[in-house]
Amino acid sequence: SQQGEEDPQALSIQEGENATMNCSYKTSINNLQWYRQNSGRGLVHLILIRSNEREKHSGRLRVTLDTSKKSSSLLITASRAADTASYFCATARRGSNYKLTFGKGTLLTVNP
Amino acid sequence: EAGVVQSPRYKIIEKKQPVAFWCNPISGHNTLYWYLQNLGQGPELLIRYENEEAVDDSQLPKDRFSAERLKGVDSTLKIQPAELGDSAVYLCASSSSLESQETQYFGPGTRLLVL
Known part of the structure; x- marks a missing residue:
C-alpha cells in the first residue's frame, strides 16, 4: 500500500515561478525523502529530512516536515525547464531506514 | 564514482518467456534493492539484500520471480x-x-x- 500520497498529482507552472508539492503519510517515520524521476530514467535522491527536523534547505529546494499532521512539503524556487520531472516522497518507517514506501508522485511541468 | 548500473535498459518478450535483469551496485554498497514500478505509480520494494543474504523478500512473487546476489556484489532478478x-x-x-x-x-x- 502507498504510505506517501503526493498532492497535487500534476502541476504546470512557468519558468521562474515557485513549485510546491505536498506529501501526506500515515505511520510514524524515521525520515522522509524526496526523489526526482526524469522521463525514462531512475530516481535521483534530492533531500532527506529526519523526524526530529522541521525544515531543511538544499540549493533551490526547501522541505518542511510536520509530524503532528503527518505531512511534508517540497518547495522548488525559481523553477527551470530542467526541473520538469516526477517528484516522489518516500518514507522510512520508525525502526527501519531500509524500507522506503513511495507515493504515486507529482508530475511537475515547467514551461519555458 | 560510477552509479548503479542496470542492463538491459529495455526488453520486449512474449508472455510465458523467461527474462533476466542484471544490476551492479555502487562499489562498496552492501545493501541492494530491487523495486517494481508500474506506470503512474511509485516504486514498490520486491527484495532487499544485505551482502549476499536476502533479508526481505516478502513482496517478491516467489512462484515466478527469483533473485540472487552471488558474492554480495552483482545481482540478477x-x-x-x-x-x-x-x-x-x-x-x-x-x-x-x-x-x-x-x-x-x-x-x-x-x-x-x-x-
Missing part, C-alpha cells in the same frame, strides 16, 4: 514465465551502512514489455 501484467520498470538501488542506509541510489531501470 529473473521472471519465469513472464505474464502480461509484469510489464513495468524494474529498478535496482543500493545503499551503504556508512550512510546509515538512509539514502538509496537508483539505477536507470529496465523497462519490460510483455506481449
